[in-house]
Amino acid sequence: GESVGLHLPTLSVQEGDNSIINCAYSNSASDYFIWYKQESGKGPQFIIDIRSNMDKRQGQRVTVLLNKTVKHLSLQIAATQPGDSAVYFCAEGEDNTDKLIFGTGTRLQVFP
């Protein structure tokens, strides 16, 4: 079946540094990808999304890059802050299903 997975289960970064969280996907028919942030004890929170016809999208302190050739997705967080500490999930979806498939998640730890 189709799957979305992450390369690194845990990422530790120093406050102020940039973070890069990676995600590999296998469904070439995906129409869009979404990054979610999940803090301890809370539900996932939308961060940013990207359509499959794009290769880059920027938000506030975050950038998502999509490389369809190698089926790779990344989330870049600039000037990482302690409040960025959370588990980050990538998810993929198709327009004709509206159903998101999630990866396992990467835990981001920010230390002073």
Next chain:
Amino acid sequence: GAGVSQSPSNKVTEKGKDVELRCDPISGHTALYWYRQSLGQGLEFLIYFQGNSAPDKSGLPSDRFSAERTGGSVSTLTIQRTQQEDSAVYLCASSSSGNTIYFGEGSWLTVV
């Protein structure tokens, strides 16, 4: 309310008992999803409702799991004869079709 509301937030039940989990989606959202998240794991799709269409039940793990959505709004996820492996966070989400999926805070189920 402004967001997706789930109840109860925490539930401890004895093995073999039935449980009902409730979800109040964002007003006006036609799509409603249930996901399950085991400790330290990703999100597992369970079921998806879209308007008056037949629900996508492809993710329900067994016939002990069922869900309904009354009046196109509130949804109830029912787990019959609960087992210890059912212990997880059950997350509900809603969206306007084709747009961002917003999650609730989840119902934490513990089967003892």
